[in-house]
Amino acid sequence: MSPACSVDDLPVTDTDVLIVGAGPTGLMAALVLNRRGVPAVVIDRKSGPTRESRALAVQARTMEVYDQLGLADTVLAKANAALRIQVGGSPRGIGPNLSRLQHGYTRFPGIQIFEQSRNEELLVGALTADGGYIRWRHRLLDLQDRTSAPDGRVEALLEGPDGALLRVRARWCIGADGASSAVRRELNLPFEGRTDDATFWVADVRDVRGVPDEAVNIRPGKRTFVAVFPLGPGGHIRLLGLAATDTITQDEALATVEAEFGLELGAVEWFSTYRVHHRVSAKFRVGSIFLAGDAAHVHSPVGGQGMNTGLQDAHNLAMLLADVAQHRVDARALDRYERERRPVALTLVNVTDRAFTIIGRRGPSAALIRNGIGVLAFGAFPVLTRTPLGARLAGYIGQYRIRYRYTRGGTPLPEWARDPVVGLRMPPTADNQAAFGAMTWQLHTYGAGTTARPEVPEWIDGPRDFGADPRGRLRTDRLYLVRPDHFVAASIPLRDNTVDPAQLSAALTAHRIAYG
Template sequence: MSTASRSTDPHVLIVGAGPTGLVLALQLARRGVPVRIVDRASGPGTASRAMAVQARTLEFYRQLGFADAVVAEGVRVPAVHLREGGEDVASVSFTDLGAGESPYPFVLAYAQDDHERLLVQQLAQAGVAVEWGTALTGLSQDEAGVRAVLARDGTEEVCRAAYLCGCDGAHSRVRESLRIGFPGGTYDQLFYVADARVAGGFREALFINLGSHGFGLMLPVRLSGMQRLIGLVPDALTTRAGLTFEDLRPSVEPLMGIRVEAVNWFSTYHVHHRVAERFRAGRCFLAGDAGHIHSPAGGQGMNTGIGDAVNLAWKLAEVLAGRADPALLDTYERERIGFARSLVATTDRAFRAVTGPGLGSQVLRTWLLPHLMPALWGFSAARQFLFDTVSQTRIAYHDSPLSAGRAGSVQGGDRLPYVAEPDNFAALASLAWQVHVYGTPRPDFAAAAERAGLALHAYPWTEGARQAGLVQNGGYLVRPDGYVGLALPGQEAEELAAYCGRWHLRPGQPAQ
């Protein structure tokens, strides 16, 4: 195999062009960071796989300017129906589930292949093309940077970069090359997934079909009318070679109360639960499924990977531009690995409880869920907790070295609360550090922000701001990803200056 050289090298090399890698590349490109993104596959995925796009992901996309396009192409899920024996036993509304808490107070279904296509287009508009059919075959690093060997069409090339990010999935070559452990396990149950056309027309709601010996989900795939079917393969069929949907039809249709007219895609899979021992090794990072995999409970997987990408991108950009201390990069693992471990533990408990073969799981499926869920739905606190958890707006970094202070009920590490009037999320499109004041800025505080190169956004004190947990005349230093770094109840100018000095933040300075 011959070896070629490349005249220009990127600052960041991304291995893996799924949603995590694409969002990471797009975030970096929008910030002017030279980036390459490669994937060993011949092209984008053609299966819908991950479906749910959560509110926090849409908020990140709003910063980049294409959230509305995603919403327009997806399907808003208006309700969830619990069914037993093909008949409804309970239903709850999902319409504006998180009204007032996010610009996107709903659950959105958006097929992953359509999602990836849109991200590839956005990345191309930013001047970066995915290099398909390109595999990582070698990796080494030193204090100066990373040396990656890439293979394409029988030719190897050496790519040198300041940093490398492994977004290459559960079987990550990057993780293996770095010899990072991936502890966890695999559930015994075999699952099926199918995209199918169902008699009776397209249904926008989520249907949870409960049975004493299993369960199945049905949700909308895309506006063209396909439905996603997910469920347990009956024990008697788990060892059958060449399993097809026709083998499952006699059990799936009665459980879900449907008749399948056509199947567009069908597969079986085992569910894993693993978290990498580290998310960083020197100048190399892991994100998405390369760092964590878990059950699909709650539609969290893809959104968590995108959250990794957003968290890492702005930190790499600031360090590469010389606008922050390199220690900023240490906070990526600190902030994201804790959430990944908590998520895997939570989804593991939920997954085992709902899918288990034991009597307790059968009682949960056939009695507790149908009776408890509608009852709990009557409480606004329960609805808010569910939205905050599933939407990922509840993710916070309170234990991060980047988080300090408290003003009102908002503390450093919280996502900036959303205030609709006037819209305080609009300013986040700058992708830059900024200061928010809800009330009247103090002159010394405004001067401190100006000296630090921070844009100051002053919002009127409103009832909406109070309900969001903000404090009148409080000052909030907001990170480029929309999280509060520093909360100051009295606009303490010296604390703002000290924070910027501690991290060597120079947000208003040009790249070095």
Template sequence: MADERPGSIDVLVVGAGPVGLTLAAELQRYGATCRIVDRAPQPTDKSKAVIVHARMLEHFDHLELEQTFLARGTMVHSVSFFVQSKRVAQLDFVGTDTRYPFVLCIPQDVTENILGTRLADVGVHVERSVEFLDFDQDDGGVTSRLRHPDGSIEEVRTRYLVGCDGSRSTVRDKAGITFEGLAYEEEWILADVQLETDFFVRDEASLFVELRHFLAVFPLPGDRWRLIAVRKVADPTEAAAPATVEEFETVLLKHTRRAVRVFDPIWITPFRIGHKQADRLRVGRVFIAGDAAHIHSQVGGQGMNTGLQDAINLGWKLALSVRGQAEPRLLDTYEEERLPVIRSVLWGTDLATRAFTLRRKVDQQTLNTLGRFAIGLLPVHDYLTRSISQVGINYRARGYTSPAPADGARQRQWGRRPRLVAQPGDHAPRAPHLKLLPDSPTIRLYDLLRHNGHTVVFLQGKRQTDLAGDAVVDFARELRDVFGDELHFIGVRLRDTWKASTFGFPLVHDVAAEMHKAYGATTPTVIVIRPDCYIAFRSAWQDRNTLAPFLSAYLLSTESTASLEPT
């Protein structure tokens, strides 16, 4: 069987783990057709990656899936660090600037079930027991060869190919992408079990760090716990011995100084870890994401979350490209934006892993001191919680983002503390208390971003000006005439000189000026928010004519079918 029609399917996604499922759902959401195949005959039944961080929950909120995730997971509001059974420090996520100030512990098989159900709801089903073999590409597309369960070979023609097929990625291998890194010497053991003890609490994760020993304990749904520990091995080249309940009871006794009964294991296994990174994420029309592009230590639960954000970054860009609304330059920004993030995650997880697997007594003493004092410092605490929850990830000064103005102009436009306000490349701040005019129901900014395009936001500015609503609407029409329905518009006012009757798009009242403060909108300001909720552009109103040239470097002109006339 063969499908040789160019572009009959826009994208072939190889791999139906969380990253592949998310990418396929994003493509379908933005109007691109796709197929998703996986060589495994059925979804995983293992918990595997069990942590979903705040940044991903924010995106699941955007997809209206967050309540499903929250109902099936366990919220962890803090992480405690123990040395010799005594708590020496605590990271508290409650103060993190997000709607989800916690870590959600949820088994990967549940995550895949939620995402797979969403995908099936929009008419895309995973094709299982289908093995990706190789591909050829040319200027017009990619021809991939797939082996079906009956042994037949299918050739499928698509515009793009994306490998989400794990650390042993065939797509990466066939694309000639280098995947290099190191393996850690330590052997690890993992178990999903029940515990009989009162040492741990259900809304807290516990990390035990001692010389040559490490134990992590996370709550899971259904009164279960995830245990991860370092195992001493005499010869790291020998095959790992099976992990046992008794081995974990010994580890728990050492770290908690009390007997803990471990029972009813549903998954218990030894494993080794390493950190590797692809040297690039794209070869022509072929891309890689998730574990196909990066693997690293499980410390901090960064792996799956980083892969999911790969998919979110890439999905809308591919969709715009296949819809004929993007310049080729837009796809280049996937690698430009994600590779620095991946490098940063690998650096951070490697540093943490080495800290948690100490070999020298002096290192233990240093860590104890850092744990007791440094984490207690507010800047250090905030940096760690923002890094772990991934709400601090940004694309400033790279990829599809406009440059920030020089320091002097920045201070004039953004106020006295310009470094604290949202900049191009940052994730759009929440602004949860807006009033939609004219009827004034309370609404969040993110509620107004639930569409498939870019959003141009006009902020009235804190300072009194004579900028009329008619001028804003005229400028929006000019943009719509060039870029069509890809652009959506929102007006944000502080004063009633802007009237809902003037605007042909949503106008909201910034009740406590929190959105103006978050965006540093001292004077009238223009913001562009990308489909992935990152800020692409900002300027003062008087510099608004720089917006169209900026967008033209990435987006193609299209015909509009919508009106901006007030209703």
């Protein structure tokens, strides 16, 4: 910049939300905001969507989000389904049948193997079809939050593909720019956790013989273990393995798999090595700047949770920002993002960290432990799948069992929060899932019949009755307040089909619903 030119002389773009990062998390946030009518600017250093497959699994809860956006059918048509988890190479296929365990709890049981690159392609296509725009090859140089001042904004200095500088002023900023997040660095936030000592490798391979179809296959061995993910028909798979040494070549890794597990491998499309990080940002929000996805948390890829957690961070946050931008909830409700999503990340990181304490170790003793767990699994899985615990665990894998806490721990629950479904996403029954396409707060009843509309803001839809829940999860004597992200915000008692006004008022106040 010449001495005669100052930052104030640069061209300025004003928007509601600046999104730094156009991976799955940033793209999901941009698409939801666009559908809600909230202007956003999306930037990314890359020249376009990710080409490598990277993350693979799309879990049931993410499919529900895609369904709300009208994208689920596209994923189902292009994905490869993994309906069960198999431990070992036995054709008997020990391990939980996820599809069976999740049936009735979600409309999308099982795991859809749909690579990160294809998720990005899907989201970019939907965003641009809606008139959205991504500024590729734009780098964040500086970020300042001046929103505490009168008429203040978040101000960003960007460098474009030709080296030209420009400014963006936004009401909020979302840092969705990955584990090496420039936004997190600008906020000077610690990325707390550790890096695992072991080296892992990943390979996409074709024409593999000896692997099951429609299953995620976990194989413990004497020197290593591998996880096999089905990418497509004809033995097209992703291999994820533990390296026997700190450095390993493609030939060494695949030779070990062939020798130890008897797999016949074909052409290799992609190979890489990496260390596993287990880290969570100290905060997910500082003022008007938020972190989401890998910028906020990173962990083991085993279990297929990472990309899904980032997509759901974005869905939660974008719906919340849209509600505040449209004066539907008070700005104080922004505190809820970190309160809800950071515990999800902490739990996930702790679980995967413990798992890697067992499976991510080398040597004979570690192999004995891994194989012992495999033997225990052989006996435990058939029993587990016949118990309620099996369905509950399947719900956590599918991420539709995530629960948000709306009240402080240690205090008595108000009546509107005592129903077990409060804090969970609304379970599917009848055609209630189709209603979420409206992306607004809603009032539902289930078998209550005609209920008079209570005194609520006009933009809250309902009440709508969907008939009695055949599984008994939803009560006939309750009016349910449901958020735009599908989560049950409150269960209000009905007396003679009339809403309890005191409990409704308390729930609306707790959720910072704005009147007027």
